[in-house]
Amino acid sequence: MSAPSRIAGLIAAQAQAQRARLRLAAAAGAVVSVSAVCLLGLSGWFITGAAFAGLAGAAAAQSFNYMMPSAVIRLLAIIRTGGRYVERVAGHEAALKALARLRPQLFDAIAAGPAERALSLSSGEVSARLVQDVDAVQTLFVRRSVPWSLGAGAASAVLLASLASPLAGLALSCAMAAACIGGVLVARRLADPAGRAAQIDVGVLKDRLAALEAAAPELKAYGLNDWAAAQVAAVAADHDRSQMALARSGGWMAAWQAVATALAVGVVVPAAYGADLPLIALAALAAVMGVESAGGLVAALHHNGAARQALSRLEAAVPAPPAAARHGPHGAALGLDAVDADLTPPVRLGLFGPSGAGKTTLIERLIGLRTPIAGEMRLDGVDAAEIAPEDRRALFAYAAQDVRLLNGSVRDNLLLASPADDAALWEALDDAALGDRIRAEPLGLDTPVGPNGERLSGGERRRLGLARAYLRDAPWLVLDEPTEGLDAATETRVLEALQRRLTLRTQGLILVSHRAPPMAMCQRSVRVNGMDDAGCVQLASPPNARRRPGPAADQAVRSGCRAATGHG
Template identity: 70%
Template sequence: MKPHAHIRDLVLEQRRVQRDRLRLAAAAGALVSIAAVGLLGLSGWFLTGAALAGAAGAAAAQAFNYMMPSAIIRLLAILRTGARYIERVAGHEAALKALARLRPQLFDALAAGPVRQTLTLSSGELSARLVQDIDAIQTVFIRRSATWSLGAGLATAAVLATIASPLAGAALVAGVAVTGVGGLILARAVSAPAGRAAQTAVGALKSRLSALEAASPELKAYGLDDWAVQEVAGAAAASDRAQIALARAGGWMAAWQAAATALTLTGVVLAARGAEQPMIALAALAAVMGIESAAGLTGALHLNGRAEEALDRLDAALPAASIQHGRTPDGADLVLNTLDQRLTPPARIGLYGPSGAGKTSLIERLCGLRDALPDQAALGGVDLAEIAPDLRRPLFAYAAQDVRLLDDSWRRNLLLAGPADEAALWAALEDAQLADRVRAEPQGLDAPVGPNGERLSGGERRRLGLARAFLRNAPWMVLDEPTEGLDAETEARVLAALDRRLADGGQGLILVSHRPAPMRLCPLQVRVEGLEPDGRVRMTPDRLSSVA
């Protein structure tokens, strides 16, 4: 998917993919309306006629044919039930399959887009976009059958009402038109603003809750639990008010539907007053179901504001423009201009220096997680600033200092690095000294790690990030404080496995650490002094050797 794709374009694409299911849902919805209108109208005619025949005496009752109408009524009831089942299954299956494809498409677009734009979204806000907003647009798929249901129901009801009286048919069509126009006006004036506000409020609540949850240890340490609860309660109250407003708007829509039904029914009965009583009953009940056919469309209009807000929010999250791919690096050799030395895998370089000096910023620029600065580094003979981030990232296997984990299993968190078989997963865990920990879990690799790995210790989270980097086949391995928080024995085993893995795979190493043991893996060590005013990093070689 192109990073600049419009969310509505993606929805249209999924409509084309799910075209057969949506057509089946529309056809079934039309059949539901036809059967429902016919069922109620014929039932009204049949019951009224049977009552009149019974009142006329035994001879009239014996002459009344009740077999054929009752058989047709049973047939229509069966058709309505079966068609309703098909409509719901086909429509919801199309929506769920489309949403299942839209989520990874949106995630891919965010991951491939400009880093500066993507990092402006908090984890809670991003989760709200990928979950609540995507869920909200399912009505865009489900409501596709509503217009067909309305059209089929109106046509059937109009035919039956016209049998009683042409004026009754005209009154029904006019009543349904007024109902539709009024519903559209109410939806735009009341439901749409309420739906947009409700969707925004839910996103704000989730974003606030996620941010406070991530900071829960600090909040407890500083005694800010009550403040955090008040913050969440305030966001929840705002969300509740928005939901109440949306429900109130739904009430107005329902009240309008009821009033329009009453007025239309009155008009149809008055227009058909010259017909026989069974035909009046036929026209009246057909009119009720004809207007009821518009209920699906009314419901879709009620949720339209929420869906439109979700689409706008998803559009805002998508990258505004496509990535300019610039030049392609010719190989993986690296030159840090301050050092004026070409490094080629399996070279190893260690970066150290005071906190805040720019070590992490430097490696994030190399990996394409920050905008690169001109004349600071070259990759494959090309200035780093001339290489698009999506062309740099495949050259690096990165284990960040701040490890981010999915609220999922060990397996799924490892497979973020890319496809890998069971043996590769266990080998990575062995080298990260986590295999015994995972084997102790009853579910093994499928055991959950909790939200952002809350079931793991800090050292386990860091080693899980390291194991994930082990699984990525890239020329350079980039590790930011990989053994921080580990005891000396575990650190020694992890570093021995890392040394062996680098040697076996021929990978280069770019290491950031302030600990002596990891730095001993690197023949070339560089002190990062700090940041220049223009954002460049000052570096001083500490020890050089033949590393090319």
């Protein structure tokens, strides 16, 4: 299934779920249009008739029945007000409920797709698509009542105009058709391009703001605040221009509606020539309200370009699901070309090599954050490229080098790994040498960490990511530079706790590090030499990569790891 059909399917499903509210909004919109047309038409007839009765003398005025028309006018005013309230409440409630369900579905679709696609979207771009783009889709739900309102208003207006003359009803029908056609043409010419540009520019603005906000400390440190402000101002200027163009298009559409109203009155009044003056007044005001009933169509057309661009952007963000199910592993045996036998937990494998050689790329391909290359690695004897990413991810608990944290509490960030009680959370924090730091906070586990953990130091963020990985129950623990930036004493505490956890849980370890102390824990080590022309990561096993039992062998392996990593 293609991405466009996925988005269309999600929106259709939400429209189906909200069909009762949408039908109520459509019915209320029809009632509003009919009551508005009848209210103004009847008011015109009543005022004109009363005026003529007064001019005819006291006897005519006394015989004029004003009670019934005035009562009907009051009734129509009440019905119009109540109908408008019901239409707005039902329509917007349906739209808001649909969008509230649509956002998590879109996020899930993005997160479940290829990791490269999800990770290629910046935080500002994702935010723009899940907020502004989804908000723009709101018009697709709200305007579902427009055809009913327009149809009911047009029918009632033509019927009232026909009371004066059938020709007046026909003339009004032609005038309203011309009004609608003209509105569509103006919208396609002016509103659609402006709406598309505005939707793109707001995404660019939000993306630029998010990128500069993330780099705010560096910008301040290097005195680049003015440069950053100029960057935002340039993007904001483009956004303002597109918004001004969209506003101008709305003005032209309103101007056309005024012209269409004058045209309708101009053709209806002559067509009703020969009828009583109250009926002519009724037909003229019915023509005004008949054109006015197309106001919902004008508003929908004004936002149509933004809605279409939003759909296009959402379709581009949501990947198509896999064409077919792929093979899932039955075990956790890991096979690499540089290792003579498959590795199974609780073995510990260390990956080292120069910066940029592909160590992080290798483990991200392994655990399902990137698409692996055929023949590069195996899981349980099956080529990793043949295994669905979600099946591979189930085998690994991962602490990345670049830790990403939610703007929530310590507890919120830890529970991303899996449900756990407070005792398990504290145990993970203690093993990451972070427990004492969090206990010192008045709120404890409920301590907020700020956007991306800005209230924590770099080492604390890294250790919080390590504690989160500890909470995931998986055969393999994958750590990318877990002790980088830590002082020697803290590193020793972290590694001692890691050694203890691995032993107690019989969990395997895949470690990427430039440092000797963590590499000394590994029973096997593999050097990453870079990537070949096909993008495959090139591996080599050092001569002393296999660990043998006994204290002397332990020391030999530690010495070999220090020599391989360049650390004494």
